[in-house]
Amino acid sequence: MNFKRDNRLAFVIALAVTVATLVAGQLLWQKYAVARPLDSGLQGIAGVTAASWDESKNGDITINVTLGGVDNFAKTYGEIGETAKTILGKRPARINLVDSRTPELETLFHAVHFHLQEAVATGNFSAMAERVDAKARAAGADATMYVDARNVYLRLTRGGASLYAVVPRPEAAAREVK
Incomplete structure (x- = not known):
């Protein structure tokens, strides 16, 4: 036991x-x-x-x-x-x-976001760059954009503040699934 x-x-x-x-x-x-x-x-x-x-x-x-x-x-x-x-x-x-975004940079991002999405959908990235750059200059900011096979990258800067955004390209995701 x-x-x-x-x-x-x-x-x-x-x-x-x-x-x-x-x-x-x-x-x-x-x-x-x-x-x-x-x-x-x-x-x-x-x-x-x-x-x-x-x-x-x-x-x-x-x-x-x-x-x-x-x-x-x-x-x-x-x-x-x-x-x-x-x-x-x-x-x-x-x-x-x-990032070090400010309310002004967020407002600017929301204003240019439509151009980013439109470019992702249509592939017209040169028009996106022109429109985003013009809106950024009007807001007293600088915009830097990059495009690769997967994403659209946006950096907005104003003074010492920066906003970084990555917008995925759907056709890149479709290519990776295969």
Whole structure:
């Protein structure tokens, strides 16, 4: 009788030690195999002033990147995405850009957003550039735009404030599904 109780106690202790070891291993792996390489990789990208990330309960990762003065926004955004993909592999991640936007820049962005969406739909990016640039100058701001196969990138600056926006091109998503 006493032997059965001792076996159960040994089983419970072994189970607790196993679970504790697995949890500790997972936390160490997360810290040394994901967190540190991701943080140092993102900090090494020109124009990135700060980076952090959060993992949701379903495993999705949100990478928060604070941008300072960026010479080529499209290149910087691409480097952020490649760094995340290299470290995270196939785990889903979303890049959240943190900038120094002001209410005036947000108002300007909402005013030019229609031109961005129209260009994405029609492919007329030169007209978009002219219209966005004209509205930015009228608001006392500077607009820098980039277009690649996946996205349209917009940087609005006024004084020391900046607003960064990425508008996905739907046909790029359709090409990637194939």
